Amino acid sequence: MQGKLFGRTAAGGESCEVSVAGACLQAEHEEQTVRFPAESSRLSIGGTNGCMFVLEKDGASGTVSLYLDRPQSRQLLLAAGFAARLAELESAHSAVRARWAGVAVLVVAACLALAFAVNKVADLVLVSAVQQVPLSWESKLGATMMSGVLATATEVSQREVTAAVETVVSRLKGALEPPRDDIAVHVLRDDEVNAFALPGGQIVLNTALVASCERPEELAGVLAHEMQHILLRHSLQSIAEKMKWSILLSLVIGDFDSVQAAILGGAAGLARLGHSRDMEREADRQGLLLLHRANIDPEGMVDFFARLGAANRPESSALLSFASTHPGDEERVSYLQAEIAGLGERTVEPLAIDWETMRRMLKEGSS
Amino acid sequence: MKAAIDGNPDFGNLWLTLDAGDKVLAESGAMAHMSADVEVKTRLMGGFFKALVRRLLAGESLLVGEYTGRSAGSRLAVSPALPGEVGFRDFDGDGYYFQAGSFLASTPGIALKTKFVGLKALFSGEGAFFLYCTGTGRLWYNAYGAIVERDVDGELFVDTGHVVGWEPTLTWKISGTGNFFSTMFSGEGLLLHFQGRGKVLLQTRSVGALVSWTKTYLR
Numbered sequence: 158m159q160g161k162l163f164g165r166t167a168a169g170g171e172s173c174e175v176s177v178a179g180a181c182l183q184a185e186h187e188e189q190t191v192r193f194p195a196e197s198s199r200l201s202i203g204g205t206n207g208c209m210f211v212l213e214k215d216g217a218s219g220t221v222s223l224y225l226d227r228p229q230s231r232q233l234l235l236a237a238g239f240a241a242r243l244a245e246l247e248s249a250h251s252a253v254r255a256r257w258a259g260v261a262v263l264v265v266a267a268c269l270a271l272a273f274a275v276n277k278v279a280d281l282v283l284v285s286a287v288q289q290v291p292l293s294w295e296s297k298l299g300a301t302m303m304s305g306v307l308a309t310a311t312e313v314s315q316r317e318v319t320a321a322v323e324t325v326v327s328r329l330k331g332a333l334e335p336p337r338d339d340i341a342v343h344v345l346r347d348d349e350v351n352a353f354a355l356p357g358g359q360i361v362l363n364t365a366l367v368a369s370c371e372r373p374e375e376l377a378g379v380l381a382h383e384m385q386h387i388l389l390r391h392s393l394q395s396i397a398e399k400m401k402w403s404i405l406l407s408l409v410i411g412d413f414d415s416v417q418a419a420i421l422g423g424a425a426g427l428a429r430l431g432h433s434r435d436m437e438r439e440a441d442r443q444g445l446l447l448l449h450r451a452n453i454d455p456e457g458m459v460d461f462f463a464r465l466g467a468a469n470r471p472e473s474s475a476l477l478s479f480a481s482t483h484p485g486d487e488e489r490v491s492y493l494q495a496e497i498a499g500l501g502e503r504t505v506e507p508l509a510i511d512w513e514t515m516r517r518m519l520k521e522g523s524s
Numbered sequence: 525m526k527a528a529i530d531g532n533p534d535f536g537n538l539w540l541t542l543d544a545g546d547k548v549l550a551e552s553g554a555m556a557h558m559s560a561d562v563e564v565k566t567r568l569m570g571g572f573f574k575a576l577v578r579r580l581l582a583g584e585s586l587l588v589g590e591y592t593g594r595s596a597g598s599r600l601a602v603s604p605a606l607p608g609e610v611g612f613r614d615f616d617g618d619g620y621y622f623q624a625g626s627f628l629a630s631t632p633g634i635a636l637k638t639k640f641v642g643l644k645a646l647f648s649g650e651g652a653f654f655l656y657c658t659g660t661g662r663l664w665y666n667a668y669g670a671i672v673e674r675d676v677d678g679e680l681f682v683d684t685g686h687v688v689g690w691e692p693t694l695t696w697k698i699s700g701t702g703n704f705f706s707t708m709f710s711g712e713g714l715l716l717h718f719q720g721r722g723k724v725l726l727q728t729r730s731v732g733a734l735v736s737w738t739k740t741y742l743r
């Protein structure tokens with residue numbers, strides 16, 4: 158193999174052919190031969206990033222060195238009798254490497270811990286920042302988004318339907334403390350079973366969801382849940398949460414254009430934005446309390462989510478879009494039931510709506 | 525392929541005449557002019573992930589241009605951004621390290637690998653990556669100022685801004701002349717400390733020094 162020989166002449170390194178000769182490594186260059194006996198030569202690891210073996214011996218005209226690429230020359234060195242020295246060098250070298258690997262692990266762990274801490278602090282800042290956003294600003298954002306939704310949808314105007322929904326809404330609103338008169342419910346003609354709350358008080362119900370409720374108490378359960386998303390300002394928190402990562406990432410990369418894009422993009426697509434599991438639970442729990450205060454049977458909410466859970470299987474896709482953001486699993490049903498058991502006694506007042514007629518009207522309207 | 529360098533040592537410039545099918549890699553953005561029968565493709569240097577890390581950490585260019593001659597006599601001129609000498613090195617299965625900014629062009633037989641050299645080098649302002657070149661063929665590099673070759677036998681200290689490249693037989697580490705804080709925050713006084721035996725390529729001017737000198741007029 159090839160090597161590089163230094164110190165034989167005043168000039169720099171010379172390429173040479175390296176081979177084994179007994180207990181020696183010999184380097185040949187232009188018909189001259191330099192031998193490095195295993196007995197008397199010094200072997201060390203050198204070169205950039207330790208990529209080479211260095212073989213040295215003292216001659217009459219100073220030190221002569223032979224540089225060899227490390228992995229390739231190992232066999233030659235073993236054959237030439239350098240095995241003992243080689244083992245010594247390599248174990249020392251791997252000990253150094255292990256130490257550096259330890260340092261690297263520590264550095265990575267420190268970075269992760271720092272990222273975790275930054276994330277926690279960012280969450281705290283976000284939660285308090287969201288509370289500082291004025292309601293009027295949130296309403297404006299919601300109104301803008303609502304006009305976007307209405308631009309591509311048809312609002313249901315059948316009196317039987319709007320009156321039925323209004324009955325449920327006004328019963329719930331009557332139980333709100335403090336009262337909120339900025340909550341508005343829109344029923345949109347859509348075959349997807351879905352409902353969502355926009356920032357600032359707009360709630361959208363799809364006709365398919367209303368029609369899938371078997372009694373008005375189920376619709377009341379969905380509405381109570383969505384109202385709590387609004388009261389608890391979950392949309393703003395979700396936007397902030399979603400933007401947090403892109404903003405942090407863009408700050409790290411130092412690309413401020415994408416920070417701007419993240420802020421704009423955070424608001425877009427909010428209608429389909431799912432909330433975190435914690436937010437869903439909070440909306441469920443507070444929603445049940447609202448139903449309780451409004452004297453509405455809270456079992457309606459459980460029934461609706463239980464049916465959603467049963468439908469949340471691949472073969473039935475009609476209920477899937479609401480189910481995708483509102484997992485109706487057994488866990489949810491059981492904690493809802495536990496919550497209900499904890500509610501105090503209350504006389505339930507039925508919602509006076511001719512529900513079957515309304516459902517029929519909805520179906521006629523869609524055909 | 526035929527290659528000629530003109531303009532040296534002040535404003536070196538590389539002229540390449542390609543035969544049909546000849547390929548050459550050149551620093552992205554260094555192409556000055558070319559004939560219509562040269563095909564251009566842009567490639568990532570050293571793989572996507574490494575290129576991305578390099579971009580994030582060091583702000584270095586990700587891309588190299590790949591130029592292919594489509595007919596005999598396709599012409600291409602490659603001009604470095606900085607005033608200075610253009611040199612070349614022929615590879616015969618051996619390797620060589622270059623400061624990433626010194627790469628100008630190379631023939632396809634040479635593999636260009638980026639090597640991360642540690643966080644400390646980030647503060648030197650010279651980038652945290654060096655280019656390790658191996659294989660057979662020719663590589664052209666450029667310098668700010670003139671190119672000087674020095675033989676190291678023992679030790680040599682070089683201001684990081686003056687290094688163009690070195691032989692892999694040399695060990696190096698970065699050391700400061702001042703204390704830790706002045707080194708970290710000014711980036712000045714960082715030295716590459718070479719040990720062993722081999723050749724080092726140096727440039728007679730440093731961009732860092734030019735920037736410092738210019739700053740005194742901007743206050």
Ligand SMILES: [Zn+2]
Pocket residue numbers: 382383386432437440483
């Ligand atoms: Zn929800």
